[in-house]
Amino acid sequence: MAFSSSRASSLLLGHGRCARFLCYSSSSSFPEHISFIKEMAATQPPHYLSQLLGILNARGESILSPGAKQGLMPLAIPLSKSSSGSVTALLRWPTAPTGMEMPVVEVCKHGVWLLAKNVDQFIHRILVEEDANSCQNRSDELFHAASDAGAKLYKKGDFSKSGITDIDVYLLRKVGLFPDVLERKVMQQFEKGDHVSALVTGEFYTRKNHFPGFARPFVFNAQVLLKVGRILEAKDAARGALKSPWWTLGCKYHEVARIAEWEDEQIEYRTKKLTEEGRQEDLNRGKPPFQIALDEAAFLLDLASVEGTWDNSLGQIAECYKEAGLHDIARFVQYKD
Template structure:
């Protein structure tokens, strides 16, 4: 957590209004009700608010909200909202909160929604030191999500705070991983794997590869589970490569050969059909729509950048990416990407 500073009662109302308008009018998605409150809370945490149009060097689907110090990374990170190309396919997290570094290749999923993130921040502040700058900045919106003493009232304490989060607030990747690794640290590999399975299943994080990548890493830590680690790495690579934390290592564990484009093809539906036909002798090929072809092309463009190939940066593919989404009939997201250039 970054340091907390006293929240100004004069948070830039123009900046807050700009974010709400950008989400609704440029990204063309429903603006989260408590987004203005989140911006005030981020300032209380010590973040510096960014213009939502300040997207240079960022993933083409990210709407920046703020920048913050990342001591572990030795630089500054950007916190923002992820605008999925097809939000209706991600109903559990249609506009999640993510972070990345400028010119970075991958995104870290922080929370599935603004509300879950705010609830967590309020509860963390309460458990550590009682209500303070964060709850003051959150105001009435915060009070609707969390009441002081709520963690203790729910039967939890600081030592069991992660359990409070997953039972009363929502699902968070770092919490899921901490719970699994906690079991492993205590020598309980079975419970660690159960927790990892729970992290992956039930559509908690639709379209996100990190849960499967984590499972692959866990199998490696446990030892003597190389095939399972390999298979889980391959499954994680069927998701957007920018949703992985350690792409290069995961690709190595997958044991898929060739450059990034060849690895991408090996995981495609066409490769599966070709493999099946070589075994069965049947040459049937599932017909694909123009939208499916364009969406696959768009996904491949971003995957290759995430792999360190494909033009070298997300900015370099923005125009081509917008064209593919236009072909797919997704003019809103195409225009959104064009607005970043």
């Protein structure tokens, strides 16, 4: 079962030592997040980030300090917290896969759930869903908060004018691909008894260019294959998922390891790689020291995700990024209000 909230599957405001990064829900421009991303995360903030924060605030979420990272997956930049307790954030990849420069994620105990590949896509989806489902007053409020982003991304009424009655179909055709929408589509196909279409959609979900860097599509495909009794293929898919960051699995590590028919082999492998003996083996094979350091940081993140004990490993992870020459990432990983 996925560890995402119902929003994905269907910290409140920080007061820290660095006052310039505190943000307030009454803000309309949210300059603190812009400054934090530039100065601490050492990257360019998404163009419509302020508009997204305004939308999240307008729909009743508490805006968080971007430095309120205590206990969270350390590559996340918090944006807001909903009444149910789910945290929406941006993901700051140390070395971003192409097309995944700064995705929008929901932060969970064991990692993150991908909400959208970028801020524009997430705003577009929110506006479509509000236009289709919400009362007039709230819909107007969100469109007002979206400001020029709304004018660019979605014109109110376009959903009804499209003639498409299924909102998931509209999202996939007009907005983009979303993990929860694709998974829901597969389950609907199963409910209709159309196992062939379900398998095809599950395979489509795993294409490399759709969600690069994320293991979740392979986990779900393994679950689909298992559902139809294709045990060997399910095992292969699960093993493929565990080659990606474990904090992108969308569920607990052991749920995937069971399908892969692995016990603690992968945990033991990563633990050994973090020893001096493991490092020396890599050096003897000719692996560059900076790559060894990056791999060690990735292994530490994987191991921390198993129990969700992120803060225990921050110092070690930061040291690995320093050894790899990523000093900005090291500073960002350790920062919290």
